[in-house]
Amino acid sequence: MRRIGIVGGSFNPVHIAHLIIADRFVEQMQLDTCLFVPAYQSPFKRVQGGSDATPEQRLTMVRRAVEQNAMFAVSDVEIARGGVSYTIDTIRHVRSQHPNAACFLLIGSDQAIEFVRWHEWEQILREAQLCIVRRPFLLTNEMEQRMTETLTIDGRPPVWISAPLLEISSTEIRQRVALGKTINYLTVKAVRDFIDEHSLYR
Numbered sequence: 001m002r003r004i005g006i007v008g009g010s011f012n013p014v015h016i017a018h019l020i021i022a023d024r025f026v027e028q029m030q031l032d033t034c035l036f037v038p039a040y041q042s043p044f045k046r047v048q049g050g051s052d053a054t055p056e057q058r059l060t061m062v063r064r065a066v067e068q069n070a071m072f073a074v075s076d077v078e079i080a081r082g083g084v085s086y087t088i089d090t091i092r093h094v095r096s097q098h099p100n101a102a103c104f105l106l107i108g109s110d111q112a113i114e115f116v117r118w119h120e121w122e123q124i125l126r127e128a129q130l131c132i133v134r135r136p137f138l139l140t141n142e143m144e145q146r147m148t149e150t151l152t153i154d155g156r157p158p159v160w161i162s163a164p165l166l167e168i169s170s171t172e173i174r175q176r177v178a179l180g181k182t183i184n185y186l187t188v189k190a191v192r193d194f195i196d197e198h199s200l201y202r
Helices: 016-029 055-066 077-081 087-097 109-113 121-127 141-150 170-178 189-197
Strands: 003-009 033-038 072-074 102-108 129-133 159-161
Touching (some): 003 087, 016 033, 055 072, 055 077, 077 087, 087 121, 102 109, 109 129, 109 141
Parallel strands (some): 033 072, 102 129
């Protein structure tokens, strides 16, 4: 059975922590492919404006960032769909494209705290195996245990993914660009070049 991982997010812009975490996700869950799915509009983030990247530009940056890794692929399903991007719709789309595959959804521990607010969250847990990557200094062991209990549906608990604890954020990258500071080593060269070419985040 094919094993497909799904990593969603705004990717505004995609950075090396996203890529490293996805790489560990593939390794630890023995995935055949990891699908990056940039959101058109996250239910939990305000609509960006001004010098921000458009959905199409964010999609292009993700495509450029992943092209070196044969295990990574990109889906434009949420951007093509438009409107608020709901994970359950994306999981159902992937399952309809690959009816015999097992789906694995990766989220950060910061998102896991809010997961019960997600649209049809219990159904997400039925239709995909939830995987949670630890974020730096966010959860105690007790909190992690409680979260595991909360997010166990039909006897299937989430899987915790170990990855390097990198404190890199898209927000920091945007702020550095706005201040004219270097973003070397925070994202891949192809993405840095795209940001320059299109004068993003200035």
